[in-house]
Amino acid sequence: MKLAMTTTLLVSLLTRRGCNAFQSALIRQRSPLPHFLPMSTTAAETSTEETAAATPTEDSSIYVKDAEALSKVKSPFLKTLRDRGFLHQCTNLLELDAKLEEKQPQSAYLGFDATADSLHVGSLLQIMILRHLQQSGHQPVVLIGGGTSKVGDPTGKDESRVMMTEQIIEQNKKGISKVFQQFLEFDKKDDDDKKQYSNNPAIMVDNDDWLSELKYLDFLREYGTHFTINRMLSFESVKQRLQREAPFSFLEFNYMILQAYDFLELHRRHNVILQLGGSDQWGNMVSGTELGRRVDGAQLFALTAPLITTSDGKKMGKTANGAVWLNAEKLSEFDYWQFWRNTDDKDVIRFLKLFTELPLERIAELEKLQGSEINQAKIVLADEATALLHGPDCLTAIHETTQNMFAQKTSSGAGSTEGLPRTTVSKSDLEGEGVKCIDLFVELGLASTKNEARRLIQGGGGKISNDKIGDVHQVLTIADFDGNDEVILRAGKKRAGVVEFE
Numbered sequence: 001m002k003l004a005m006t007t008t009l010l011v012s013l014l015t016r017r018g019c020n021a022f023q024s025a026l027i028r029q030r031s032p033l034p035h036f037l038p039m040s041t042t043a044a045e046t047s048t049e050e051t052a053a054a055t056p057t058e059d060s061s062i063y064v065k066d067a068e069a070l071s072k073v074k075s076p077f078l079k080t081l082r083d084r085g086f087l088h089q090c091t092n093l094l095e096l097d098a099k100l101e102e103k104q105p106q107s108a109y110l111g112f113d114a115t116a117d118s119l120h121v122g123s124l125l126q127i128m129i130l131r132h133l134q135q136s137g138h139q140p141v142v143l144i145g146g147g148t149s150k151v152g153d154p155t156g157k158d159e160s161r162v163m164m165t166e167q168i169i170e171q172n173k174k175g176i177s178k179v180f181q182q183f184l185e186f187d188k189k190d191d192d193d194k195k196q197y198s199n200n201p202a203i204m205v206d207n208d209d210w211l212s213e214l215k216y217l218d219f220l221r222e223y224g225t226h227f228t229i230n231r232m233l234s235f236e237s238v239k240q241r242l243q244r245e246a247p248f249s250f251l252e253f254n255y256m257i258l259q260a261y262d263f264l265e266l267h268r269r270h271n272v273i274l275q276l277g278g279s280d281q282w283g284n285m286v287s288g289t290e291l292g293r294r295v296d297g298a299q300l301f302a303l304t305a306p307l308i309t310t311s312d313g314k315k316m317g318k319t320a321n322g323a324v325w326l327n328a329e330k331l332s333e334f335d336y337w338q339f340w341r342n343t344d345d346k347d348v349i350r351f352l353k354l355f356t357e358l359p360l361e362r363i364a365e366l367e368k369l370q371g372s373e374i375n376q377a378k379i380v381l382a383d384e385a386t387a388l389l390h391g392p393d394c395l396t397a398i399h400e401t402t403q404n405m406f407a408q409k410t411s412s413g414a415g416s417t418e419g420l421p422r423t424t425v426s427k428s429d430l431e432g433e434g435v436k437c438i439d440l441f442v443e444l445g446l447a448s449t450k451n452e453a454r455r456l457i458q459g460g461g462g463k464i465s466n467d468k469i470g471d472v473h474q475v476l477t478i479a480d481f482d483g484n485d486e487v488i489l490r491a492g493k494k495r496a497g498v499v500e501f502e
Helices: 002-014 015-026 076-084 093-100 122-135 166-177 189-194 216-226 234-241 253-268 279-297 334-340 345-355 360-366 371-389 392-406 427-433 437-443 450-458
Strands: 105-111 139-145 204-206 271-276 301-305 422-425 462-464 486-491 495-501
Touching: 002 462, 076 093, 076 122, 076 371, 105 253, 122 271, 122 301, 122 345, 139 166, 189 204, 204 427, 216 253, 253 271, 253 345, 271 279, 271 462, 279 301, 279 392, 301 422, 334 392, 334 495, 345 371, 345 437, 360 371, 360 486, 422 427, 422 437, 437 450, 437 462, 437 495, 450 462
Parallel strands: 105 139, 105 271, 139 204, 271 301, 422 495
Antiparallel strands: 462 486, 486 495
8 A cells, every 4th residue: 555655656746747746845845855764764874965955056065065174184086186176075075085095995986877889078077086096096996887878867867868779788888988998907917017006906897787687676675665755856857857847757767776776786796985976966876875884884985076067157078069079989089189279268277187187286387377378288288188098199190280280281282181080082973073061071070960061161161171162062072182182171270171082
């Protein structure tokens, strides 16, 4: 009877009809909603982190809320994150600091769902945190969300994610896994002598290994009693959906429970004590620490980083031309470098601290630059960030290409175009009707859609070499190559790509 009543209540709350009534009830609620079932909660167990709002506000930043405690941290990892601006919230900060000061390495994890075949710059902050963790002597655990990707994280979404097939999830898992090799050192048995972090090699795991093995009724009976609908409905990802009267599926509603269970499972399997993540995950992460304490008596910690936006308020990792991908096959080294080179003046110093390993003393010197001199700092940022992801060897070609572009050299002039994105067309097509320029702009990634390519040309920003494209229907022909085997297409002053024929 009770199970049926609870199910009916849940369905009512998650439908549009029940949304407004529930929101009114929330407003009338004067006391804070409990995080877990009241019958298993004591006053001694309730922490300040538990009663904090599920969604962080500006005042919830650790630099404001726990400034005194933050000034006392001793562990290299927390000091690095503090000084470079990585921190937003942390459960039991000083206790975590003491744990990180112990002789043996501690393990911490970050989860990445396989929602695309490459991560983008928006994930880079979290990857840098894992890198700093390993450099501080601790073990990074990369959790690939093969299991949770089958559910879909509702955080920050106005509607349900598109359901992916298992084949797509497998492809995405392979795609996003590659980038971590550039930032972390994993256990490689064939070159032990070369390993810098032999005592704390990174490991990569997939939560599909355990989530797909769960038996539903057993899981509900063992762990479902540690979560309440009251608490889960207070999470911002849920509240936003309800306020907008957007459908919120029961499948997505389970995501927060599975994320909490991941933490427990990782503690059991790999002795992980710390979960890292973005501030939008705070509620789910705290639930994981509490689940570990209630079920296994484990002392677990959660630490979040702020969600990074640019100075104009835009989400990090997105541009007018689409996502800034980390995999080279989706975004060239040159375009990645150009993304950082185009950083707004107001963001340069902050991004140098977060996305490079440049010493803070050197960054302080760059902070003194004024006016056009700030471009020097932007080039340093672009060089350092690109070298971390793609290796320093690519910088020579990028610099040569940049110099050639700004020198306004034509396709027949000397100079390297090695760092530019490329596409190939057949010589027979060029000698026949030609190839539409708008199609080539899209293929080169200089425009995300044909409509965007048309607007670029109509605005005078589309060029073949240095000649403006005057018509959106213009085609590229063999004559445009002027006897060469390649030609440059330009999108504005700072972006270009190469077309070559076969």
